[in-house]
Amino acid sequence: MKRTVDVNIPLGPIHPCFKEPVRLKCEAKGERIVGVEVELGYMKKGIERIMKGRPWQEVMFLAERVCGICSVIHNMVFIEAMEQISGISVPPRAAYLRVIANELDRMQSHLLANFSYCYTIEHETLGMYLLDLREQVMDELEHLTGARVTCAYIIPGGVRCDIPRPDAELLQTSLDRIERDLRRYSGMFADGPMIALRSRGVGILTQEAAQQAHAVGPTARASGIAADCRLNHPTYRQLGFVPVSRKDHDNYARVMVRFDEVVQSIGLIRKCLQDLPKGVIRGGGVCKAGETRYSGEAPRGELTYFIKSDEYGRIVDIQIQTPSIMNIEACCHEMILGADSIADVTSTFVSADPCVACTER
Amino acid sequence: MTTYLYENDLVPQKYRILVAHRHDTLVRKIALELDIPVQELRRYLIEHLDMMLLENLPARAEMADVHADQDDPIARALGREKFTQYLQILPYAAMEPIFHEVSGRVHAGTPMEDAIAYGREKMREELRR
Numbered sequence: 001m002k003r004t005v006d007v008n009i010p011l012g013p014i015h016p017c018f019k020e021p022v023r024l025k026c027e028a029k030g031e032r033i034v035g036v037e038v039e040l041g042y043m044k045k046g047i048e049r050i051m052k053g054r055p056w057q058e059v060m061f062l063a064e065r066v067c068g069i070c071s072v073i074h075n076m077v078f079i080e081a082m083e084q085i086s087g088i089s090v091p092p093r094a095a096y097l098r099v100i101a102n103e104l105d106r107m108q109s110h111l112l113a114n115f116s117y118c119y120t121i122e123h124e125t126l127g128m129y130l131l132d133l134r135e136q137v138m139d140e141l142e143h144l145t146g147a148r149v150t151c152a153y154i155i156p157g158g159v160r161c162d163i164p165r166p167d168a169e170l171l172q173t174s175l176d177r178i179e180r181d182l183r184r185y186s187g188m189f190a191d192g193p194m195i196a197l198r199s200r201g202v203g204i205l206t207q208e209a210a211q212q213a214h215a216v217g218p219t220a221r222a223s224g225i226a227a228d229c230r231l232n233h234p235t236y237r238q239l240g241f242v243p244v245s246r247k248d249h250d251n252y253a254r255v256m257v258r259f260d261e262v263v264q265s266i267g268l269i270r271k272c273l274q275d276l277p278k279g280v281i282r283g284g285g286v287c288k289a290g291e292t293r294y295s296g297e298a299p300r301g302e303l304t305y306f307i308k309s310d311e312y313g314r315i316v317d318i319q320i321q322t323p324s325i326m327n328i329e330a331c332c333h334e335m336i337l338g339a340d341s342i343a344d345v346t347s348t349f350v351s352a353d354p355c356v357a358c359t360e361r
Numbered sequence: 362m363t364t365y366l367y368e369n370d371l372v373p374q375k376y377r378i379l380v381a382h383r384h385d386t387l388v389r390k391i392a393l394e395l396d397i398p399v400q401e402l403r404r405y406l407i408e409h410l411d412m413m414l415l416e417n418l419p420a421r422a423e424m425a426d427v428h429a430d431q432d433d434p435i436a437r438a439l440g441r442e443k444f445t446q447y448l449q450i451l452p453y454a455a456m457e458p459i460f461h462e463v464s465g466r467v468h469a470g471t472p473m474e475d476a477i478a479y480g481r482e483k484m485r486e487e488l489r490r
Contacts, residue, residue, distance in 0.1 A: 038412055040374070040413070041374050041412070212447050213421065214423065306383070317382065321419070321420065325416045325420065328413055329414055332411075
């Protein structure tokens with residue numbers, strides 16, 4: 001629709017504050033943003049098309065390459081969807097190890113997202129502290145799975161490798177150190193007056209608008225919607241998981257929800273290590289024909305795989321609904337509208353933790 | 362949007378989004394509901410919605426099925442919130458007079474199906490304007 005506007009400001013596709021290329025065409029009336037149009041297509045992989053017709057053994061590696069930041073959850077949701085289709089059960093020890101890997105992945109993703117936000121509002125000191133903390137979490141993920149990013153840790157009927165007792169003790173010690181530092185950094189963010197000026201009351205996403213756009217993850221939980229797929233996951237239910245939510249609806253709330261969730265993840269990992277059942281880590285099983293819709297809670301929110309497989313475990317059809325699709329849409333069509341300056345556009349966009357690789361697949 | 366010489370033509374990319382399996386199922390369902398050809402609806406969506414909104418259409422439709430127009434059966438049958446706030450196919454300002462007219466007809470004794478059919482006709486006129 002063509003409208004007469006004062007200024008049309010294109011941001012991106014390459015922008016210092018964006019981790020990935022995307023173009024936001026902002027319509028401004030003076031400094032106030034009255035409309036945003038999103039242009040995608042700068043990093044389309046066509047990965048769903050590549051997955052079709054391939055056996056699950058190949059697709060599980062492709063799935064974790066959808067996104068380089070939250071690769072573990074793509075691996076987990078794909079494998080758990082195949083397990084649901086084939087009726088494969090997971091040994092209790094493997095189920096707990098999956099939670100540890102998933103929560104470490106969530107921690108590093110949230111820390112990276114909060115680093116990006118601090119960098120965008122030009123608080124580089126705090127940003128670098130968070131990036132340093134993320135590296136420590138990445139090291140722990142590497143200790144557990146053998147790789148930093150594309151771990152392929154979760155396989156049908158279990159996980160690839162166990163955690164030896166010395167490594168478990170090392171992980172406990174690291175978590176203590178990470179939690180101590182994290183509380184200091186989240187306190188710096190929570191009480192920083194300059195941070196509050198750039199974050200409080202900026203990028204408002206009301207609960208109603210979040211619901212209409214199907215916003216998910218920390219973006220929805222910062223708007224008072226306590227939705228989390230982990231509530232429906234049997235292992236998380238055993239661990240007594242309760243989602244974190246806030247009712248501030250702004251950039252500050254979204255960043256603080258992520259900080260709170262990192263602390264929560266540390267608690268969940270501790271509980272898993274403490275209650276880690278004894279036994280095997282691989283139960284075995286054969287992937288069969290079937291069709292399912294399966295959702296898991298990625299760091300950014302609900303990740304859904306629609307999968308149809310044949311009797312040899314080949315993927316006949318697959319559709320991936322990533323959380324960033326909903327969150328970027330809610331961000332650009334709700335949060336950014338009414339922003340008082342162009343500077344708030346980038347900070348609000350980054351506060352929603354947008355992942356363009358996930359969105360374009 | 363203001364058009365520049367260097368702007369990409371997004372029509373092929375938007376079309377690819379709309380013919381993906383879940384999107385195609387949804388577009389065909391909406392076309393059937395509004396009784397307009399699928400091609401015409403696709404063209405309307407490509408011209409009026411941006412790429413991100415097109416990508417998010419199935420998720421928005423799911424939320425509309427659960428939450429939209431819970432209290433009013435006439436509004437639910439017509440898709441008052443579904444087509445305006447959730448799918449954003451019609452502007453709210455255009456939908457409100459249609460809804461009030463349909464609601465008035467139902468309260469005046471017109472059978473619900475006939476009133477909704479009249480409302481749909483008005484919605485089609487709005488889409489083709």
